[in-house]
Amino acid sequence: MVWTIVILALILLFIIVAASKIKIYVDYKHNKDDDLLEAKVTFWGMKVYSFSAPVIKVDDDSASLIVEEEQKIAGMETKKALPVTPELLHDYFRWLKDFLDHVVGLHKIVKKFLKKVSVNSFTWHTDIGVGDAAHTAQLAGAIWGVKGNIVGLIGNYMRMKFMPKLSVDPHFQAMVSHTYLSCMFSFRIGHAILAGLMLLKHWRRRPKMSQTNSVEKNM
Numbered sequence: 025m026v027w028t029i030v031i032l033a034l035i036l037l038f039i040i041v042a043a044s045k046i047k048i049y050v051d052y053k054h055n056k057d058d059d060l061l062e063a064k065v066t067f068w069g070m071k072v073y074s075f076s077a078p079v080i081k082v083d084d085d086s087a088s089l090i091v092e093e094e095q096k097i098a099g100m101e102t103k104k105a106l107p108v109t110p111e112l113l114h115d116y117f118r119w120l121k122d123f124l125d126h127v128v129g130l131h132k133i134v135k136k137f138l139k140k141v142s143v144n145s146f147t148w149h150t151d152i153g154v155g156d157a158a159h160t161a162q163l164a165g166a167i168w169g170v171k172g173n174i175v176g177l178i179g180n181y182m183r184m185k186f187m188p189k190l191s192v193d194p195h196f197q198a199m200v201s202h203t204y205l206s207c208m209f210s211f212r213i214g215h216a217i218l219a220g221l222m223l224l225k226h227w228r229r230r231p232k233m234s235q236t237n238s239v240e241k242n243m
Contacts, residue, residue, distance in 0.1 A: 042214030044068060047144075054203040133226060137219035138181040141211045146175070146188035151202040153195030164194040182209070 044067065051062045058078070065073040150167055154160050168190075175188050 042217065043212060045210045045212055046216070047208060047210045049208050050206070052203070052205040054201070056201050130223070130226070133219060133222045135181060136222075137211075137215060139183065140215040141182045141209055143178060143182050143184050143186075143188075144208045144210055145186060146178070146184070146207045148175075148188065148205045149191045149193075149203070151193045151195060151200045153198045153200035155197070155199050157196040160194045160196050164192050167192050 047066045049064050049066070051060075053060045061075075061077050063075045064071055148171060150171075152160065152163055152167060154163060171190050171192070175190065178184070
């Protein structure tokens with residue numbers, strides 16, 4: 025009798041957790057040479073993960089970008105600086121290519137999961153000016169086009185709960201470069217678990233990348 029109650033309680037707890045939502049908040053600020061990307065993940069109203077990093081910082085001593093990031097996971101804080109070199113980017117894109125080659129059909133699983141992701145808010149404001157009225161007008165039009173394409177792409181893959189708030193303010197007689205992007209996504213843990221199981225099942229049907237990479241290194 026006791027074990028039956030425990031099992032039923034565990035099943036009920038699993039259902040509650042699976043039905044609960046994870047919310048992801050992303051904020052990006054750009055002001056001339058200053059960039060800042062911040063993200064946090066909340067579960068049941070509690071912050072379980074946070075990330076903060078200046079997106080672009082040029083290292084004066086080398087031809088690389090430095091991403092200084094600060095992470096907090098369940099209250100534990102870590103800080104580190106990651107140099108982004110051309111070699112690192114080359115290795116990353118090579119890994120990405122191998123990943124896509126080995127996981128044919130991955131986009132179907134990802135697309136199915138993204139359909140379960142809700143975009144609860146999306147705000148993107150931009151102030152732009154290059155000191156010339158004609159060039160500023162052209163640039164503002166191009167930015168509007170880019171924003172429209174990005175929002176359209178997001179809308180095709182995710183569920184937009186509210187109309188996105190977009191604006192582009194041209195400054196025709198001044199040099200201005202400022203952007204503020206804020207958005208919030210949410211999805212149920214159960215959908216993420218299901219997508220993870222589908223990925224695992226799909227991955228086991230494909231040759232392992234680690235084996236392929238080890239063979240290449242030994243050649």
